[in-house]
Amino acid sequence: MEEISGLPVHFVEHGDGLPVLVLHGSGVDHREMVGALEPVFRDRPGYRRVYPDLPGMGRTPVPDWFRGSDDVLDLVLGLIDAVVGDQRFAIVGHSFGGYLAGGVAARRPAQVAGLALICPIGEESRDVPPHAVLHASVDVAEALDPAEQAQFRDYFVVQTPATVKRFREYVAPALPLVDWDGLGRMSDQWRLSDASGDAPPYTGPTLILTGRQDATAGYAGAWELVERYPRATYAVLDRAGHALPHEQAGLLTALIAEWLDRVDEHRAA
Template sequence: MEYKASGIPVHYVEHGDGAPILVLHGAGVDHREMVGAMEPIFGELLDCLRLYPDLPGMGQTPASGTLNSADDVLDLLLAFVDGVIGDRRFRLIGHSAGAYYARAIAGRYPEQVAGLALICPLGENIRNVPAHQVLHASVDPGEMLGPAEESVFRDYFVVQTQATLERYKEYVVPALGLVDEAGLERIGQHWRFSGSPEGGPPYSGPVLILTGRQDSMVGYASQWDLLEHYPRATFAVLDRAGHALPHEQPGLIKALIIEWLDRVREHRIGTDL
């Protein structure tokens, strides 16, 4: 599907029907990575419309020359929300850079965002990032991947098994050749928002913050600082998980996402009384 937001065609897919959930992927991939991570969870739920857009410069959404900063991408996403979701309340999930945008959307639309889930969230003040290490390897990716794809797999996953390799091939590899490197580089030169996503009053909805103990891209330490802005947040550091946490700990992420959804539902009922 496609929605033209601010004159830019935003490609997205949707699954299910009902109350919206907007899911934002990270950098260098497209909507398929989060579809692969979330649909095994959401596919079992009723009354749930899942929206997975491609962020600019990835998948089938172009990085138009009018997009030169994170602020520009945020404006595009807000236009997408206004056009596709409208004034309905929605739940919001983001992974990595997608979580950075999710924080900003919740800051702009705090009453409309019913709940916020941040997975390996990118932040402005990353610190204490561990070096990449492979905790478990039981497969040779070179037997199934080309040299470039193999290199990405080895650098991305700390758990390298047949299961994570198959998820990588299905949900990550197809997007690698679609990345507009020049467009992402242009936007990346101004990747910080002009104002902090947490610059306003504390966000009162239920929040889930998931980090990987072995995440060598954004770490896990600086995300703890977010708790001051999110008084209803659950914070978890998962061992045996790097930046590919959704693929490496699918059982734990499913349990924590379902618990978060329960808290969002409970909070909504409480505020409607």
């Protein structure tokens, strides 16, 4: 726990070395990205992974005076100052966390050693497909509590025993902890006032991962980010919705590992 601008920010960390700040999306907490990314680092030492709970989720409260994403970004930058200092660091973000991660790279381009965006939401979503289940091989009604079934069905396009297990372990425990009223207060001002699209291109190693069936953020809008990031790898994965980290865990692990290789190479140059 670290107090930032009077707000207690909860986070967990693993390992030592290059700091890697990981920002989760809306409606969950740090555990979703811990489950998604720790397999990447299982046999890869040299990284200090920092997983915070964003305001209104997990064990980080959202104060009454928070009014939008600008406040969240300022809090994230304050956390960076507190736990990373002036070291270089890499940053990973999923969904809303990806939006914030892009804002961090725009504000601190010289300090950010690498940027990875997973199903990032953007300023304007376009060509977002309707939610559709591609594959179902599990009885959701038997596998999950009634309160969890709707969230699972609306989130996953691949519904199998394996994705149910990941949902129960990494997503469901966070659901009762969400301050939906607090998040609602911020939703009208979720766009950053100094949109990163107005900033110079970020030139560090970048990864943009999207799901072909992502009914929340889509994949087409994220392609436009490629012009902002000249060192970007862009991938759109079939058999993946907004829950891509769970539905395509193997490809996520491989592509994050390759991105880390590029980050290390760039730092050593």
